[in-house]
Amino acid sequence: MSGLALVSVLGTAVLAGCSSDNGDNGAASGDTGNSSTNASNDNFHKEGLPIVDKTVTLNALTIRWGNMGDSFTKNSWLQELEKNSNVKINWQVISNTDWETQKSVLLASGKMPDIIVGDLAFGDSDIVNNLTLFRPLDDYIDQYMPNLKAAMAEMPDLKKLSTFPDGKIYSLPARLPSRPYASQQPVINKEWLDKLGLKAPTTLDELYTVLKAFKEQDPNGNQKADEIPYSDTKDIDMNLFTPFGITDLRGNHMMIKDGKPEYIPTSDNYKAAITWANKLYAEGLIDQETFTQDETMLTAKRQNPDAAMIGFSYQWTPDAVFGPWSKQYETIAPIAGPDGEKYQIGDPNGLSFRRNELLITTASKYPEVAARWADQFYTGEASIQNFWGAIGTSISKNDDGTYTLMDPPDGTSADAWYWDSSLRDFGPKYVSPEFEKKIRLDPSSGDGLKLTLDSLGKDYVTQPFPDVMYTVDEYAELPTLTTDIESYIKSTRAKWITKGGIDQEWDGYVKKLNDMGLQKLIQIYNDAYDRYMTVK
Template sequence: MTIISKSYTRKMLSSLALISVLGTTVLAGCSSDKSANNAASNNSEKNSASTSGSNFHADGMPIVDKPVTLDVLTIRWGNMGDTFTKNTWLQELEKNSNVKINWQVISSSDWDAQKSVMLASGKMPDVIIGNLAFGDSDIVNNLSIFRPLDDYIDKYMPNLKAAMEETPELKKLSTFPDGKIYSLPARLPSRPYSSVQPVINREWLDKLGLKAPETLDELYNVLKAFKEKDPNGNGKADEIPYSDSKDVDINLLAPFGITDIRANHMVIKDGKPEYFPTSEAYKAGIAWANKLYSEGLIDQETFTQDDTMLTAKRQNPDAALIGFSYQWTPDAVFGQWSKQYETIAPITGTDGKKYQVGEPSGMSFRRNEVLITTSNEHPEVTARWADQFYTGEASIQNFWGAIGTSIEKNSDGTYTLMDPPDGTSADAWYWDSSLRDFGPKYASPEFEKNIKLDPTSGDGLKLQLDSLGKDYVTQPFPDVMYTIEEYAELPTLLTDIESYIKSTRAKWVTKGGIDQEWDGYVKKLNDMGLAKLIKIYEDAYNRYMNIE
């Protein structure tokens, strides 16, 4: 296996310096030259013929009689390294299939520079695993590098084909604007329907004799009590009733029906896409957030603090400081004070409804988890190898770790997670033992019934907390893809529009003035090309919805 180092990157950068000087573009430029594209396309067609010949078996094991080695690139967070390659399931697949894997593991902190070099040089591995490597725009702008996979799925991937038939969202998610599939999806096992949920300091509530808030008015009263009545008991007015990330108000806007899971300001309302920063719901929500801010109920450093400052507040050594927030799980951020916090149900909005950010089909779906490059001389072998990941047992072993190592398979057909080694957190152990969030997977809803998780920690705790919000999860704007022309336009439009929305939001939350300035704000957005931006979103939405 290979771990690509920073020194390797410097050598490649040096060797490609002349290419950069001559003006070769790295991403969009690779695809904007039609003659280069056509040449690459012809080359792709020439390479599409199998070089495995009689060595290859279309079904059964081994996949090939004589070993075939594939160079497989994957990106890992930080310094996670390659311990996942010791996963027994992966090693057994190598042995049984005769497909040997030369893992090329790159740290996410080093990847941006290496990605540019790789795309510019055209020297690609056979396979890319995990969506950290290449995003939608990377692929759309460099289609000549990646093989269309539709025929391979049809001929050599019965597991994935069956998964797509059972769960059509997998195909919709993976189909690019030209109607072809260039990357393979994943459905992770036992994931919640809810994203971040409201979290409150239960100890503070109990001390003040308050119940968990259910409505906006009740939330206001609770936050006011948190500010004024010294619930942490240290005799100081240091309590911060509500504190969150820099986009604090986005989470606070959930009770107004604004649940922006894609971070593109699009929601689905009455079955149709809507750009919410020009909606009446947004206007009302920002006015409400300003009321809280002006009374000191929202962290006054919300729009200026960095993550280090926020973490220091959440984990202040002397006393808990924060009363209310939105989090995945309380234990994730509050350190020694974690046990004081509990997740509560979504806050009811002014229309009497609850809205929860999330996915009605589960926070399980990923795309761009497998890419087969045109450099790969054994695409049918690779397709058969990748297809082995699309079973329930394979998926859980590539999410938590191998059966017998991290997972126990019980006599009744259920699966339970083993305890991690002493001194190791469960989550860190899973990342060390498996591909975890990355790579091909498909755990069907039926298979998930056999997975038994501890409801007091980790993934099991998130599922337990999910019961509070999953019935209120809204239908989000789907995870659409854009054409090469749309990707060319989006940055120009988004740079000014997004900056203006963020600056006005910060101003209105901290200083007010939304009513007086609203019409001018909407006009300026329109002058910036908002109609064109919305059309791009709507066109992409319509393409997605029409995929069968």
């Protein structure tokens, strides 16, 4: 089969089961749980390479963004693994734009490939609601995956992250290399500050003074009152509330405060943050179109061809969205809140952990072969080659044991090149903190720039609500609860910021949320949190 199979109709087109170039030399296909004793046959090796003496072929499904295709399969590390392991991979690559409909057909048919690579394919609820299609992997990890087993011992969060509500592991995790601790950071127009003789703000009072100056003193110098002190995504970017200790990394309105889960939209800090935002909005310091503009309108403001228009926002890096004006912006340290403390959205364990990066299906006749193949990815050197590209192609291995990234081809961005050359964000990986010390990145661009900027906020990163999983019943109930509750929260937030009234209406707002089932929703979050925290 060719390396790239862009499937428009599933069913018979889906790679069903697995095949071998030499007949059935693996475990019985009927095994749906623990690894088969047939794995000890003469063809299979529990340790070392090759994994099998006679070639075994596994069919692998992966989902890629847009039209990325299968160029990653040319990665020389992957090709060497195939040669050294005697495990051939038939890659079935589907674009994410085509996947949602095809996924439903595939799950309904039950005709699964041997392995699923990358978390774009199946989310938690897909797996939880179709457990008969996916193998529990606990015994495979214990018997055949020493690299992953060691990684889980070093980083227990890998196991916590991968353990499903029934206590079993159905999907394999990843820890990506050289990821920051801080997520979105405060970004300000440094050229405007310099022109007005101002310093980067460090407190809310200083931020207010700067935003007011941006509005009133024509810092872009075009003799027009077109400056927008703060503008960001529709419904107000919650990052604006960060100085009040509000950080919502998961987007579910949950955070950890004083070691316990807290629901943000009924907290005192949330009320105080909205009161402050209302003051900014009333004085024209927040974009007056915030609650009506779409991304196209916002991008037009950020990249206005005549002059920079926006003074302050929160971004991944300062060059992320401002187009021709990017060089005017700089990332600054977190703004101190009313309590004098600084807070930064992110994760003190690093924004590097992923789950659902590889699943082995019950259709596979060779689960132990698949497990041993996947375990080869869980070394530092393997992982960086599956994140940036192969050594000798995208990465230089230096005489002192360090690694540096090569320059991309002319006319190609570094990020596009990495995606073209590797599995990038997808697939199993583990880079330990110790191995990360060997990686040398350019501090002026890309991943290296983000790590440089990370130093401004990493010491203030708050503990996020963990990436928990839910039971079948909880997944069924969550949409019913969150749809109305989320809609009500957004509408009241918009009203209070643009028109005020939060003090008079707060008690009624909380009561209505409770009437809509908020306590049941919070109980679901707390139950999932408790399960996560009890994983050993």
